[in-house]
Amino acid sequence: MKFRNISYTVKEAFGSLVKNRLMSAASIITLASCLFIVSVSFCLAVNLDYILIQMESMMSITVYLQDGMSDEDISNLIDEVNNIPYVTHLKYVSKEQALEGFKASLNDSSHILDGLEEDNPLPASLELDIDSLSHWDSVENSLNRLKDSGIETVQQGKQTANALTTINNVLRVISVLIIAGLGIISIVIIFNTIRIAVNNRKTEINIMKYVGATDAFIRGPFIVEGIIIGIVGALLPLIIVYPLYNPVLDALRQSLPVMSFLFRTQLYIFSLLTPLLLIAGVLIGVMGSAISIRRHLNV
Numbered sequence: 001m002k003f004r005n006i007s008y009t010v011k012e013a014f015g016s017l018v019k020n021r022l023m024s025a026a027s028i029i030t031l032a033s034c035l036f037i038v039s040v041s042f043c044l045a046v047n048l049d050y051i052l053i054q055m056e057s058m059m060s061i062t063v064y065l066q067d068g069m070s071d072e073d074i075s076n077l078i079d080e081v082n083n084i085p086y087v088t089h090l091k092y093v094s095k096e097q098a099l100e101g102f103k104a105s106l107n108d109s110s111h112i113l114d115g116l117e118e119d120n121p122l123p124a125s126l127e128l129d130i131d132s133l134s135h136w137d138s139v140e141n142s143l144n145r146l147k148d149s150g151i152e153t154v155q156q157g158k159q160t161a162n163a164l165t166t167i168n169n170v171l172r173v174i175s176v177l178i179i180a181g182l183g184i185i186s187i188v189i190i191f192n193t194i195r196i197a198v199n200n201r202k203t204e205i206n207i208m209k210y211v212g213a214t215d216a217f218i219r220g221p222f223i224v225e226g227i228i229i230g231i232v233g234a235l236l237p238l239i240i241v242y243p244l245y246n247p248v249l250d251a252l253r254q255s256l257p258v259m260s261f262l263f264r265t266q267l268y269i270f271s272l273l274t275p276l277l278l279i280a281g282v283l284i285g286v287m288g289s290a291i292s293i294r295r296h297l298n299v
Helices: 003-019 021-058 071-082 095-113 134-144 158-200 200-208 216-257 257-262 265-296
Strands: 061-065 089-091 124-128 149-153
Touching: 003 216, 021 158, 021 216, 021 257, 061 071, 061 134, 071 089, 071 124, 071 265, 095 200, 124 134, 124 257, 134 149, 149 158, 158 265, 216 265
Parallel strands: none
Antiparallel strands: 061 124, 061 149, 089 124
């Protein structure tokens, strides 16, 4: 495209924005409002997804061993468990370590367990980490097949694992639906704005078609107008959300100190959100413009 054509396209786009400034402002504000909701939803979804991933990594399967196992039997069992697919880490907890851990959990009341060292009722155990909660059933079934090798019981945590997986999947689906719905609303608003500009220049467009102007030449200013609306509409929520993210995060950390390490940093969030909003804004602007101008090019 020649520089003269580019200059004409940009000039006409800005001229149309100024001429229809009320509708242009309404489109930008509407798009910015939709993308603001998308931004907030994105921050929530990414952080909740990260929290669930961290919680998944904290969950482990506890395998209680039979009393009276020799060191050799325990060593052989550990080797067998380590060979189970999806097991990423294994920790052996002896009877003595289990008792000490139980005492530590009681804090000042730990004295009630004094004297149990001689007749420790707590079993030795294996604590297993797995690569994903979706593999919980597979690992649990493999462990149940090793009961003759010294396993007494396997901790039943399937319901908790399934609940976390379900929550994660539901949140992802809801986030996608919200973003898709708001995107459609934004396209409709921009479509109406560009349609007004097209109607105002309908006669001019028809004349340009009759004298041989190409569709691309006629379409250019409207596409650029949509892109400008999209970019400005994407930048506004970023300008609002970016400075608010850390203060909100600090408030959540004070309210939930035990979960303070489970949130994504501002840099991580906005390194993903910024290009996402800009691309979404441009695509929405282009789609709204292309749809509105298409009918008037068929002369």
